[in-house]
Amino acid sequence: MLAWLSDKNSPLSTIVQTFNQKTLPPGSVRAADCPFLIIDLELTGLNPKQDHIVSLGWLPVRKHEIILNEARHYLVQSPVSVGQSAVIHGLHDKDFQQAHDLTEVLTELLQRYAGYIFVAHHSQLDCRFLQVASQRIFGKMAKFSFIDTLNIELYRLHKQGIVMKKDALRLPQCLTRHKLPQSGQHHALADAYSCALLLLSQLKHSHADITLADLQLQSR
Amino acid sequence: MDVAEVTTFLAKTTPFDQLATAELANLGANINVYYCQQGETIQLSSERLMIVRTGIFALYSDQQTLLTKLEEGDFYGYQLLLTGLSDNDNLVCEEDGLVYWLNADAFHQLRYQYKNIDIFFQRLFGRRLHQYKEQQQNSRFTLKVSDIVQARKIAIDGGQSVQQAATLMTEKRVSSLLVEQNEQLIGIITDRDLRSRVLAAGLAANTEVSQVMTAKPHVIDKHAYLFEAVQLMSRHNIHHLPVLDNQQSYSMITATDIIRSQQDHPVYLIGEIHRQTSVDGLEHCSSQISSLALTLGKQQVPAHEAGHIITTITDALTQRLIALAQLELGPAPCVFSWLAFGSQGRMDQSLNADQDNALLLEKEPAGEIAEYFAALADFVCQGLARCGITLCPGNIMASNSALRLSLKGWSGQFGKWVNSPTPDALLKASIFFDLRIIEGSRGLFNALQQDILARTQDNALFLYHLAQTALQRSAPLSFLRNFILEHDGKQKKGLDLKKRGISLITDIVRVYALAAGISEINTRQRLVQLAASGVMDSKDTQNLSDAFDVLAQLRWDKHQHDLAQGHDVSNLLDPNVLSGLQRHQLKDSLTVINDAQSSLKQRFCRDL
Structure with missing residues (x-):
């Protein structure tokens, strides 16, 4: 199960290379048939250059099903104190004694989920942090193909001509609108799970044969 | 690394609620989550257990009769897991929902490790068999032959004399006999045959039965419907029909039996x-x-x-x-x-x-x-x-x-x-x-x-007080939460269908009827009049009428059951005897009552 970790022979830079070379599903494929990796990061701030990843949570969706067996949640050793951001995600320095090395975590992520379409709610931020981290750790920027459940939701609501209230696109409000169970917020895995539920619902409520390319357009 | 939302749900769902935290996390790790849309048919593609997280699912038999509805905390697929035999039934999503799929290995391991969980699913399977069988029986509209005739085989061998036949008939106080040879039915003989074919024809008392009997008579299976027996009799102008069970003589049904069975009318x-x-x-x-x-x-x-x-x-x-x-x-x-x-x-x-x-x-x-x-x-x-x-x-x-x-x-x-x-x-x-x-x-x-x-009519103060009276009791919705299987040893009291159900509707409807000066007093009739005169919204009256029918039906079924068991007739219903569908209907009905009580309060208890 941990084969990708024991593969110590591959130099770090090839990890990103292998990841980037893996072919992604073509745009013409039915979106529902794509493998997705739903990911959420908790951060010390919003600036990828200055701030750090505090924790990561992810889970894959294959054949329309969220596979909880592959759900992961990692606290990451931070070069600096968690400080002020603890107010938001409730993680304190003492929680990080069992924290993982970000190199290990990203290695698992990149080796295991190459060829996956990544998904996040407000994905721009997560994508930027992952790119910067891969550049810093592996000396090469990983190319992620992200779709954004927030933008898909925005598209849907626009199309239905719904007037949006403030906060309407935040994850909890989206869950309520889709009649999905709420999770505790600001926990990377809990948020990734909520985002996965939202994606499944969005897919079901799109036209049945919606292609990956269509979905990517909506998520722009 | 468990998803808290999933484990929290499992922790409050019978029978997993008895598992320790570590076990729950392990259970969660063996689950796939699926979003199901209204109208979708659930594919039981492989052996795994479906756990309903949200939404409503309707289970249909292969004849497309609605068997039950599944909702939060209900299971499906256990029959295949337990017996290896698949059903011909059909599960359709009625309201969008989330489904957990627990893989077969984890399911079996859990049963193996926890006797209580094994028992839970065995019972669920047992109950399901029982329920559906009953429902199928009830969907028939008439009595069966076996409902009115007892296993009472009075037969004579074809080689015996007509005198012996007459003696046997007198002894057993019957008007006809089955005639057999080597345990096989070959004919019947009636007292009318003895009169017209023996006495009137001048035959001797030692004439063999087989000579005067009606050979190859019409017969009916004990599982046939009573009306089929009636049809057969009137078509052929006969009054006696041998009843067979599995091709063997079982009893005789006569026109008199049929008339007697209708006398309960x-x-x-x-x-x-x-x-x-x-x-x-x-x-x-x-x-x-x-x-x-x-x-x-x-x-x-x-x-x-x-x-x-x-x-x-x-x-x-x-x-x-x-x-x-x-x-x-x-x-x-x-x-x-x-x-x-x-x-x-x-x-x-x-x-x-x-x-x-x-x-x-x-x-x-x-x-x-x-x-x-x-x-x-x-x-x-x-x-x-x-x-x-x-x-x-x-x-x-x-x-x-x-x-x-x-x-x-x-x-x-x-x-x-x-x-x-x-x-x-x-x-x-x-x-x-x-x-x-x-x-x-x-x-x-x-x-x-x-x-x-x-x-x-329009007497606000009186109606205010009458409405207050109607609001003194409420329908116990909370009572229904997770009642499908209580742990053993818990007290089982039951729901008073009259006090906490039927009477509440009667009371609500009475206030509206008296307010509107409607002279009808039957609750269903009052509702019809209230809708016709526009006093109440026709959707509300329909809901109340349906809820009333559901509760009255449950009480009537309960009374039937009590009578059949020889118990005193009681209004107390043990929710555990309900099928999923009945449970669903009961819950809907109690919700209707609560809603109607709020409307009543709005309408009559506001200004004073």
């Missing part, structure tokens, strides 16, 4: 009641009420019709008792009306209803008049009690002198309730507002009813 019973000349006779007649009720149940007569029929029988008993009383006491000294209140008044009487009645008199009850009607009321009330309609514990009976009043007396009494109402007084009095005439002067009764409606 209420028309026969009511006719018989009116022919009785003594209270003893009436008591005897009413002993048939429970077998009539069972037959009505088997014939799938819906609860509201059954309620109507039972009321009609009580009416007939009352009318006959009044006639018998007058035979004994002489004709009444003045015009009167015999009134019924409560469920008899509303014509939705159940098998365990007690008496609620009174007398309305043309003249003031004094002197001779008072004495006469005291005696009459006593005769009738005691008579009804002997016929199984128990005396009212609250003494709301004509035998109570406070309830034998003139029109003026009653009008004054209603005036008091209407003009100075208190919830406490109304709680007792509300039953009086559902009144119906059973016997006597209709004119007198109409005068009283007009008087009451004139007092109540």
Whole structure:
């Protein structure tokens, strides 16, 4: 199960290379048939250059099903104190004694989920942090193909001509609108799970044969 | 690394609620989550357990009859997991929802490790078999042959003499025999055959049965419907049909058997009641009420019709008792009306209803008049009690002198309730507002009813208090949460279908009807009138009417069950005996009641 970790022979830079070379599903494929990796990061701030990843949570969706067996949640050793951001995600320095090395975590992520379409709610931020981290750790920027459940939701609501209230696109409000169970917020895995539920619902409520390319357009 | 939302849900779902935290996390890791959309059919592609997280799923049999509805915390797929046999049923999503799929290995490991969890699913499977079998039986509308004939095989060998046949028939008091050879049915012989084919033809007493019998007779299987037997008999103009079980002789069914089986019909019973000349006779007649009720149940007569029929029988008993009383006491000294209140008044009487009645008199009850009607009321009330309609514990009976009043007396009494109402007084009095005439002067009764409606219609203060009374009890929705399987040892009390269900609807509807001056008193009829006159929204009246039917049906089924088991008839329902569909309907109905109570409060309890 941990084969990708024991593969110590591959130099770090090839990890990103292998990841980037893996072919992604073509745009013409039915979106529902794509493998997705739903990911959420908790951060010390919003600036990828200055701030750090505090924790990561992810889970894959294959054949329309969220596979909880592959759900992961990692606290990451931070070069600096968690400080002020603890107010938001409730993680304190003492929680990080069992924290993982970000190199290990990203290695698992990149080796295991190459060829996956990544998904996040407000994905721009997560994508930027992952790119910067891969550049810093592996000396090469990983190319992620992200779709954004927030933008898909925005598209849907626009199309239905719904007037949006403030906060309407935040994850909890989206869950309520889709009649999905709420999770505790600001926990990377809990948020990734909520985002996965939202994606499944969005897919079901799109036209049945919606292609990956269509979905990517909506998520722009 | 568990997803908290999933493990939290599992932790409160029977039977996983007994697992430790680590076990729950492990269980969660073996789950896939799927979003299902309305209209989608669930594919049980591989052996795994479906756990409903949200949404509603309807399970249909292969004949497309609705078997049950699954909702939060319900399971599907355990039959295949437990037996390796798949069902031909069909699970369709009715309301978008999330489904957890637990893989087979984890399921089996859990059963292996936890005996209680194994037992839980075995029982679920057992209950399911039982439920669906019952539902399929009930979907038939008529009796079967086996419902009316016993296994009573009276047969003679074809080689025996007609005299021996006659002896056997006399001995067994039957009019026909099955004729067999080597244990196989070869014919029948009837007493008519003995007359026309033996005696009239001048044959000897030692003639072999096989010579005069009807060979190769028409037969019917014991599992056939009764109407098939009737058809066969009338088509061929015959009166005896051998009944076979698995191709072997089982019994004989005769035209008389069929007629007798139909005699439970209420028309026969009511006719018989009116022919009785003594209270003893009436008591005897009413002993048939429970077998009539069972037959009505088997014939799938819906609860509201059954309620109507039972009321009609009580009416007939009352009318006959009044006639018998007058035979004994002489004709009444003045015009009167015999009134019924409560469920008899509303014509939705159940098998365990007690008496609620009174007398309305043309003249003031004094002197001779008072004495006469005291005696009459006593005769009738005691008579009804002997016929199984128990005396009212609250003494709301004509035998109570406070309830034998003139029109003026009653009008004054209603005036008091209407003009100075208190919830406490109304709680007792509300039953009086559902009144119906059973016997006597209709004119007198109409005068009283007009008087009451004139007092109540648009009388805000009275209606406020009546509504308050109707709101004193609520439908116990919380009671339904997760009641499918209680842990053993928990007390099982049950839901009082009358107090916490049917009566609540009756009370709500009464307020609207009195407010609108509607003279109907049957709850379903009141709802029809309320919708027709626009007093209530037709969707609301439909919902209330449906909820009323569901609750009345559950009570009627419960009473049937009690009767069949030889128990006292009770309104207490153990929710564990309900099927998923019934549970769903019950929950819907209780929700309807709660909603209707809020509307009632809005409408009548606001401005004061």
